[in-house]
Each structure stands twice: as C-alpha cells, then as structure tokens.
Amino acid sequence: MKKISLMGASGSIGIQTLDVIRQHPHAFSLVAFSVGKNLDVARSVIMEFKPALVSVQNKEDALILSSELPTGTKIMFGLEGLIAVATYDQAEVVVNAVLGSIGLEPTMKAIEAKKTIAIANKETLVTAGHLVMEAARKHAVNILPVDSEHSAIFQALQGEYKKNIERLVITASGGSFRDRTRAELKTVTVEDALKHPNWSMGAKITIDSASMMNKGLEVIEAHWLFALPYDQIDVLLHRESIIHSMIEFHDSSVMAQLGTPDMRVPIQYALTYPDRLPLKDATRLRLEDIGKLHFQSMDFDRFRCLGFAYEAGRIGGTMPTVLNAANESAVAAFLQGKISFLEIEDMIERAMHEHQLIQNPDLSTILEVDKETRHRVLSFKP
Numbered sequence: 001m002k003k004i005s006l007m008g009a010s011g012s013i014g015i016q017t018l019d020v021i022r023q024h025p026h027a028f029s030l031v032a033f034s035v036g037k038n039l040d041v042a043r044s045v046i047m048e049f050k051p052a053l054v055s056v057q058n059k060e061d062a063l064i065l066s067s068e069l070p071t072g073t074k075i076m077f078g079l080e081g082l083i084a085v086a087t088y089d090q091a092e093v094v095v096n097a098v099l100g101s102i103g104l105e106p107t108m109k110a111i112e113a114k115k116t117i118a119i120a121n122k123e124t125l126v127t128a129g130h131l132v133m134e135a136a137r138k139h140a141v142n143i144l145p146v147d148s149e150h151s152a153i154f155q156a157l158q159g160e161y162k163k164n165i166e167r168l169v170i171t172a173s174g175g176s177f178r179d180r181t182r183a184e185l186k187t188v189t190v191e192d193a194l195k196h197p198n199w200s201m202g203a204k205i206t207i208d209s210a211s212m213m214n215k216g217l218e219v220i221e222a223h224w225l226f227a228l229p230y231d232q233i234d235v236l237l238h239r240e241s242i243i244h245s246m247i248e249f250h251d252s253s254v255m256a257q258l259g260t261p262d263m264r265v266p267i268q269y270a271l272t273y274p275d276r277l278p279l280k281d282a283t284r285l286r287l288e289d290i291g292k293l294h295f296q297s298m299d300f301d302r303f304r305c306l307g308f309a310y311e312a313g314r315i316g317g318t319m320p321t322v323l324n325a326a327n328e329s330a331v332a333a334f335l336q337g338k339i340s341f342l343e344i345e346d347m348i349e350r351a352m353h354e355h356q357l358i359q360n361p362d363l364s365t366i367l368e369v370d371k372e373t374r375h376r377v378l379s380f381k382p
C-alpha cells in the first residue's frame with residue numbers, strides 16, 4: 001500500500017489523481033491533501049478518503065472546515081499547511097499538482113523529508129530547477145514526471161542509456177489558436193483561449209498552451225528533469241496529441257510514447273513506476289480509426305513565448321524565475337479581463353529585458369525575484 005500526499009486535490013490533475021487512487025484501493029491510500037479555496041471538493045475528499053491531514057489556502061476556510069472534520073483529521077492552512085501536507089510523515093509519495101511557483105518551498109521540504117515526488121507542477125521546476133534537482137540528488141530522492149510529455153520521455157527512456165540520446169522531441173498541440181494568424185490574435189477572448197483542442201485542463205495551463213508558453217515551460221522542465229542542454233531539446237507541432245513526445249538516439253532510432261490524451265495515464269505511471277496497473281475507462285488507442293497524424297515545425301515568430309523560454313533557459317540564473325513569474329502574473333491579468341492576449345507576451349518580454357540577472361540564485365533570491373517580478377509586471381499596465 002503506497003501512502004500518498006496530494007497537493008492541489010481540487011484542480012484538474014488533483015481530481016484525476018483522486019480517480020487513480022480510487023481505482024486502486026489496495027495499491028494506494030490518501031493520507032494528506034491540500035486544496036486552495038474549493039471547500040466543496042475538500043469536504044467530499046475528507047468524507048471519502050478520511051485522510052489524517054488537510055490544508056486549505058486561507059485561515060477563515062480552515063476555521064469553517066474545522067467544525068466539520070471527522071475525528072482523526074487535522075486541518076491547517078497557508079504555506080505552512082502546504083508544507084505540512086508535503087512532509088506528512090506517513091506519506092511516501094507527494095503528488096505536486098498545485099498551480100504555480102507556490103509549489104516550490106513545499107517541494108524542497110518534501111525532498112528534504114525524503115519523499116518521492118510525482119511532479120505535475122512545472123512552474124516549480126522552471127523557477128528553481130537547479131535547486132530542486134540538486135536537493136533530489138543530495139537526498140537520493142526520485143522526481144517522477146507527471147506532465148504528459150515528460151512522462152512520455154521517461155517511459156521511452158526505460159532500459160536505455162541517457163548518454164545515447166541525440167535529442168528530445170517534445171510535441172505541442174498548438175493550443176486553442178493554432179489555426180489563427182497573429183493579426184487575428186489581437187481580438188481573441190478569454191472564452192476562445194480556454195477551448196483547448198485536445199485536453200481538458202485548468203485555466204492557466206490552457207492559456208499557456210494557447211500562447212505556447214506551456215511548451216516553453218516544458219522545454220525548461222525537460223532540461224532539468226533529463227539533464228540535457230537546450231540544443232538537444234526540440235519542439236514539434238503535432239495536432240492530435242497522440243504522440244506525447246519522443247527520444248531520438250545517436251543511431252537515428254526514435255522511441256516514442258503514444259496514447260489517447262488522458263492525464264490519468266502519466267499520473268498513474270508516476271504512482272506505480274516501474275510497475276503498471278490497469279486503468280478503467282481509459283480510451284484505447286486505435287490508430288486505424290485515427291488514420292493520419294500531422295506534424296509541422298515550430299514557427300518562433302508566430303509563437304514568441306517559446307523563444308522567450310529558450311532564451312531564459314539558456315541565460316539561466318534568475319531569468320527562468322522572471323519568465324515564469326511574469327507569465328503567471330500576465331496570465332492571471334488576462335483571465336481577469338485586464339489585458340489582451342497578446343499583451344501577455346509583451347509583459348514577459350519587458351520583464352525579462354529589464355531584469356538585472358543574478359547567477360546561481362539560492363532559494364531566498366528566487367523567492368525575492370519571483371515576488372518582485374509579479375509586482376513589476378502589474379505596474380506595466382496603466
């Protein structure tokens with residue numbers, strides 16, 4: 001029985017993680033979890049899984065829930081609560097499905113507590129991949145990818161030597177606006193942007209897919225997870241999201257992982273690795289029904305955010321922190337109707353351009369730059 005702590009239980013990845021746990025009651029048990037503000041999900045997860053520890057974002061919500069808890073369940077809140085969930089002593093695996101760089105400190109503490117980390121929260125790796133991977137090495141902790149592309153690469157790597165890799169090919173669906181010109185992007189709405197062609201996901205990552213920042217973040221995530229330089233990480237437009245990513249080896253052989261788009265597959269693989277379990281209700285891949293798969297090389301003028309991410313990754317130091325914080329801030333502003341879609345990339349470009357780079361940042365420097373960038377980006381818009 002694997003004991004699991006889940007950060008971000010009320011989100012898209014969180015809900016699917018609960019489904020995986022629910023499907024295998026003899027393999028997994030949920031011992032601790034967090035939500036942000038969604039108390040309805042918190043209540044139903046408490047009733048169903050009877051975990052020992054729950055955390056919510058705000059003190060007021062913790063007070064509300066505290067009067068409803070069954071005996072044996074403790075409630076906490078805020079960053080302290082997230083860290084308590086991430087380091088809960090009974091937990092062996094921590095699924096990090098929280099949104100944004102708020103996931104960084106709990107992840108570092110979970111690594112120090114020697115938990116295996118199943119990581120969906122790509123912003124944590126983008127903002128401080130060097131710290132996360134160094135801590136994981138120091139404490140001999142496995143960081144298992146949940147992001148579909150990185151899980152695909154991880155699966156394709158099984159039984160292979162990393163030294164034989166020529167390059168990684170990360171596939172990109174193109175997002176909601178893949179068939180629109182840049183001129184058409186000037187007037188797109190939040191509602192348009194939230195219509196991803198292949199995946200049902202949280203709002204922020206869906207906007208990132210539309211701007212291609214999601215792929216940019218994934219390039220940086222791959223750099224850290226697989227310890228490869230940026231010139232060995234390519235992106236390929238693949239409309240159907242059936243090939244989740246590929247590895248090309250020096251001998252020209254290519255290993256890919258395929259499947260219908262279903263995040264429960266990579267979530268479950270991270271929880272069962274190196275074993276596998278059946279997954280009820282998963283739609284089987286029938287290539288004979290699909291017929292054709294489509295591929296196109298990336299246009300860096302059309303998708304400017306992808307270029308920003310390669311640039312930030314190559315510069316290193318605090319630049320990926322600035323890229324991520326500026327993007328989180330700008331996407332939130334877009335979702336609130338405060339800026340237009342194309343202003344997201346303008347804000348990121350300006351935040352990076354104005355930043356005074358710091359090399360080899362420690363955790364407190366990362367947290368400071370993250371905070372400063374968010375404030376700075378908000379001041380860009382009169």
Ligand SMILES: NC(=O)C1=CN([C@@H]2O[C@H](COP(=O)(O)OP(=O)(O)OC[C@H]3O[C@@H](n4cnc5c(N)ncnc54)[C@H](OP(=O)(O)O)[C@@H]3O)[C@@H](O)[C@H]2O)C=CC1
Nearest residue numbers: 008010011012013035036037038098099120121122201202
């Ligand atoms: N969705 C997907 O298919 C994929 C997602 N990912 C990555 O996984 C992560 C989660 O994505 P997704 O599930 O889509 O996001 P959602 O927005 O659906 O869920 C985010 C979760 O984080 C919680 N949360 C947000 N802010 C805070 C905070 N300040 N303190 C505590 N909890 C907080 C939310 O709580 P609440 O809602 O209760 O407020 C919710 O549980 C992201 O990093 C994303 O890039 C990667 C690959 C695929």
Ligand SMILES: CC(=O)[C@@H](O)[C@H](O)COP(=O)(O)O
Nearest residue numbers: 147148172173174175209214
């Ligand atoms: C499901 C998943 O892993 C997402 O990150 C997905 O990759 C988004 O699709 P895009 O390829 O459109 O970014």
Ligand SMILES: [Mn+2]
Nearest residue numbers: 147148149218
């Ligand atoms: Mn992905």
